[in-house]
Amino acid sequence: HFDTVQTWGKTPFSFQPSGVDMLSGSGHKVGAPKGIGWLVRNRRSTIEPLIHGGGQQNRLRSGTENPPLAAALAVALENAVEHTTHNTAHTNRLRTVFLDELALLNVPHILQSPDESLPQIMSISFPGLQGETLVHALSAESIYVSTGSACGAKKKHGNRVLQAMGIDREQILCSVRISLSENNTENEIIQTAQAIARLYGRLARTNR
Template identity: 35%
Template sequence: MRERPAGHSKMQGRRRVPLLPSRDRGVDHGSARRTEGRRRYPGCDRTRLWSPEVSSAMGSDTIYLDNNATTRPHPLVVEAINEVLGDGFGNPSSIHGVGEAARRRVDAARSQVAELIGARETEVVFTSCATESINTAMRGVIDAARTERPRALITAVEHEAVHDVGAWLSSRGVEVVVLPVDGDGVLDMDRLDAELAHEPALVSVMLANNETGVITPVAEVAQRAKAAGATVHVDAVQAVGKLEIDVEGLGVDLLSLSGHKFHAPKGIGVLFVRRGSRSRPFVIGAGQEGGRRGGTENVPGIVGIGVAAEHMGAGIDARRAHLGALTQAIEERLQAIPDVRINGSRNGRVPGTVNVCFKGIEGSAVVLTAARDGVCLSAGSACAAAQYGGSHVLEAMGVPFEYLHGAVRISCCETTRLAEVERACEVIASAVSYLRAMGPSSALGDA
């Protein structure tokens, strides 16, 4: 993979020739399925709220602030999944009544997800997770590229799934360019323009960073990339329910989602595939998902992500305001701790994510110490925690070494309460004081 130095409205029309079955956006062909889906799960009628009391089954002393790693399934999601596991066990490909009932459930969920992101139902593909969606998108675009040695652009702050696919592509002769970000974690648009001049086949960026919450100006990136003839993939895993996601306004060709990051179960993801996009299937099978993803559909997971999608599409303004207030409260309290820095653009982050570094101590030690008091935090991406050696995201942003290993991520959801973050900040401050008092044993080791 060719490394690049790391630096410290809606669009109109569709640009591709349709290859997949079309749907007239002026006619709601899915209205019957949407109505059916909402009758089955009345809690998604945007009138019933998920109260903190409903979600507090971890014990009164546990404060869960690791929602960027995974979220608790919504009670309505659990209810819907249990119903499917009991009576909705049919194979959606079967043509008898039990199979047809399962197919209707899958169709209803597809409509719910399509509505969440502003897509056609035929453009929604269900996968097993966002990692599969990312693999399908990136490898599928490169596989369909018409050049002898295609090029791909990714950024230095992408999730490990994107970087690992990039490394795999590079090992097979693809020229993968890693674009730098500035000290706030924002993509260097000048470098993007310079690389677009070389006509890459693929540009893959994230909408909201999983560690810092920094937002990428995806619509602007997509406009420039598509003008250069590139196919654009977006990792939108951390944006659901925090930002309005409209694939038409963003102008992207492919977009990945993960159910368990927005109160659906694990084991279910989504890949939006714009009609006419140049991409080939990754999982080949018996023609499910319109021939774009083989394998019998995970009906319980699909139903669950549909219910979660409808819930997350409701009340987004109130949710953003709540998460924004929590973010402000967290930052105000943690900034009172000596030798601390908040990472990421202050005005360009999704609400509910705070990434903070404490000078001279290990973030993992803070996380473990806080856990003894029932506060659940993260030292970075959960997917990289097992081999944690410092965040590649913060490194790309130029965070000084004495702060780099002291990173802690705090991530909230809509049921997080102000009293919980206030208590958590007290625990964090106490942990930092305790670890610093221990001296070198809690510092940065021999590095």
């Protein structure tokens, strides 16, 4: 089984030749309302029903279906797939603009995302400034970043992905995750870099 919530609309892929037994995704990641998702499975894969009862959804999940949410998901998926190439090029340009602006403003930073990673998500460490401090400071200016994924940002053990990459604890503590989308503009990205530069100059010394 593959969790593909960060795939649709971000990178082209095909289910057919992959050999994957099952994959799942979440509607709100592609612009559909929350509360709807999907599971794709090949014919050789069998699974036990999640909920027993009326036998809806091929007897895998009984319960009254929600046609409006299903229709919204279908439209959102079609739109995401149709605009994958354009959206990826746009977010890749935003990523470049953001990193160039940080460099222009002489903000000390370490880009931890590999070169081959998706441009929509960046992991960046700002030495001397706790990631949690920067998250709250940016939030006060209506700029929203995080210290990790929504499912792991609050866990006490730290970011396991960065740990697996061999990044030391101090650098991890100074890391933030910045997510970009096709709805962001270059002006927003430049303003974010400028806000980080201003906050770094004010807060980094107090966090050393």
